[in-house]
Amino acid sequence: MDFIEIIVTLSGLGLAAFVIWYFFFSARRMVSAVSSSGGVQQVSITVKGGYSPDVVEVERGKPVQLSFYRDEENSCSEELLFPDFSIRRALPAFQTTLVELLPQQAGTFAFTCGMGMLRGRLVVR
Structure with a gap:
């Protein structure tokens, strides 16, 4: 192995490590839901190359309304899954889709x- 091959190999390993860190270990922005006068907890989430915010904190036993605005046409983001709540929704591009749920138990739900x-993640306290 010559010097150039070593540099290319080390660069590839470094980039792979960065991708793994970014998607699985980097700090996430958490937002707490805002309760409306009717007691519904509301959060707006923008979908563009990911979810922003990607961690939402809500209270157990109160209805939750998540507004997903899809600000892109990427095919990966055209569907939303909440497996623990049996929710599957299409997210049309450049439109807001409401997802309503009632978390009955505390925990973290993907x-x-x-x-x-x-x-x-939806963090229920």
């Missing part, structure tokens, strides 16, 4: 795109 590449 939501993803249809391909599982975009990930978020």
Whole structure:
């Protein structure tokens, strides 16, 4: 192995490590839901190369309304899955889709795109 091959190999390993860190270990922005006068907890989430915010904190036993605005046409983000709540929704491009649910137990619940590449979490306290 010559010097150039070593440099290319090390660069590839470094980039792979960065991708793994970014998607699985980087710090996530958490947002707490805002309760409306009717007691519904509301959060707006933008879908563009990921979910922003990707961690949402809500209270147990109160209705939750998540507004997903899909700001792209990427095919990966055209579907939303909440497996623990048996929710599957199409997210039309450049439109807002409401997802309503009532979390009955505390815990952390994942939501993803249809391909599982975009990930978020609903934290119920």
